[in-house]
Amino acid sequence: MTESKAQNMSSAPLDAFSNLRVTSIWTFLQTIQWTEPWLMGLLAFHAFCFISTLFTCKYYRLQICLFLMMVGMVASAEYLNELAAMNWSLFSKFQYFDSKGMFISLVYSVPLLFNAIIIVGVWVYRTFCTMTELKTMQLKRKAARQQSQKKTQ
Structure with a gap:
């Protein structure tokens, strides 16, 4: 060293x-021993969540459900940490679940929050695009109205 x-x-x-x-x-x-089956399953779960986040970008209602599920899972991380700390020997070789929740926060909550941030970013982008389209339509209508008023005069 x-x-x-x-x-x-x-x-x-x-x-x-x-x-x-x-x-x-x-x-x-x-x-962390990343070769443990439950950790490999957790990584697969996060990959599935990320792929779901990307594929639901065009489906607003489905993305709302996905967002609420992810935020709910993050909110329940403290209880999951306590449960896993009491029963870690049933599924793990090592006691990863500390009282401060560092492990569960890093490997469980942070990836879910990353997906939630992506979803919020998509929502902000879609809102911006909708507002731009609306303003463009308003300006076109105003120009058409002014054009028709000039023709009548």
Whole structure:
């Protein structure tokens, strides 16, 4: 280990589930055993959510449902963390679920919130496009009215 890493690691607290010192989100994510079946399933779930987010961009009502489901899942993350912390040995090799919720926030909530942000961005873009079309129609009607008034005079 290089001296700069050792110096950096000495100032960081021990994380909740190993003897490694966590100095950043990246080092925290590196300590996770991504080959565990339930984590691979979680990654597949997030890939499915992302693909669903992209494919529902043209379906406003379906996207509302998807958005509400994702926000609901994020809101329930605290309860899911408590449940998983009590039963971690049934599905995992390591106790990842700390009392502060760092693990569940990073690997569960953040990807869901990222999808929710994409959905909100699509909504803002669609609203902007609708407002632009509306203003264009208003200007065309005003120009047509002025044109018809000039013809009658």
